[in-house]
Amino acid sequence: MKIFRAGPAGGEKPFVSVADRTYSLGPLTSDIDSAFLGNGGVEEVRQALASGVLPESDLPAGIRIGSPIARPGSVICVGMNYAAHAAESDSTPPETPVIFLKPANTVVGPHDDVTIPKGSSKTDWEVELGIVIGAAAEYLDSVSDSRGHIAGFVVVNDVSERRFQFDDSGGQWSKGKAAPGFTPTGPWLVPPDAVDASGLRLRTWVNGSARQDSSTADMIFSAEYIVWHLSQYMRLDPGDLVLTGTPEGVALSGRFPYLRDGDIVEMEIDGLGRQRQRFVNHG
Numbered sequence: 001m002k003i004f005r006a007g008p009a010g011g012e013k014p015f016v017s018v019a020d021r022t023y024s025l026g027p028l029t030s031d032i033d034s035a036f037l038g039n040g041g042v043e044e045v046r047q048a049l050a051s052g053v054l055p056e057s058d059l060p061a062g063i064r065i066g067s068p069i070a071r072p073g074s075v076i077c078v079g080m081n082y083a084a085h086a087a088e089s090d091s092t093p094p095e096t097p098v099i100f101l102k103p104a105n106t107v108v109g110p111h112d113d114v115t116i117p118k119g120s121s122k123t124d125w126e127v128e129l130g131i132v133i134g135a136a137a138e139y140l141d142s143v144s145d146s147r148g149h150i151a152g153f154v155v156v157n158d159v160s161e162r163r164f165q166f167d168d169s170g171g172q173w174s175k176g177k178a179a180p181g182f183t184p185t186g187p188w189l190v191p192p193d194a195v196d197a198s199g200l201r202l203r204t205w206v207n208g209s210a211r212q213d214s215s216t217a218d219m220i221f222s223a224e225y226i227v228w229h230l231s232q233y234m235r236l237d238p239g240d241l242v243l244t245g246t247p248e249g250v251a252l253s254g255r256f257p258y259l260r261d262g263d264i265v266e267m268e269i270d271g272l273g274r275q276r277q278r279f280v281n282h283g
Helices: 034-038 041-051 083-088 143-149 162-167 223-231
Strands: 002-006 013-018 021-024 075-079 098-102 114-116 127-133 150-157 201-206 209-215 241-243 264-269 273-281
Touching: 013 041, 034 041, 041 150, 127 201, 127 223, 127 264, 143 150, 143 223, 150 223, 150 241, 150 264, 150 273, 223 241
Parallel strands: 075 241, 114 273
Antiparallel strands: 002 013, 013 021, 075 098, 127 150, 127 241, 201 209, 201 264, 264 273
């Protein structure tokens, strides 16, 4: 079961795809948003499919695919969550999750163009496993409780401007993470029972050349641990998006050039789909 949204930006409609057939979620909801997810929306979709009440849809070729979730209340990110990426960043692997936030307006569709910020010289890519929260999480008792608060998983590109992130940061990373469009998300939201988040292959290509190729098995902190840990410091609400870190193979390593006007970035996570962005200069 793959939940997604399609249509022009700001006018997306919700759908679900099963066994190469697509169904409208219009009878259930107008959008994949906090209210829908928080009221057991993913299970409602499952039940509606089983009962055959959803109308089949034949989407037109070339229709835009949006982020599989409407604009989240929060985008919470984990840094340095793969030891090899920490090493290529000249950092020691953390003993506790490193957390930063991104603005919600960075979340866009998986194939939308991404604008390189004005004055940028070091725009970088980062393939990441994204967690979509399905039930409010606050002070969870144990890591095992986390699974009941996860609506599903998504592919995310945590686009980063490294000069803004480090040289202009003032000690915080957010300046390098905050440009509009810097969080392409999707194409699908896949429920947690459909994928094993502990062993998914993540890959990135730039202009067709391989860059990142790793597995979530190499994460320092698991998806479930991250949700539990975050709940000790903040309330996670339905529809919130949690990014779990990127593996090695980014431009920050010095092995590859940073992104330039016209570059094409493609990313894929097993079972979660593939995304593609063209990077374009500001203005």
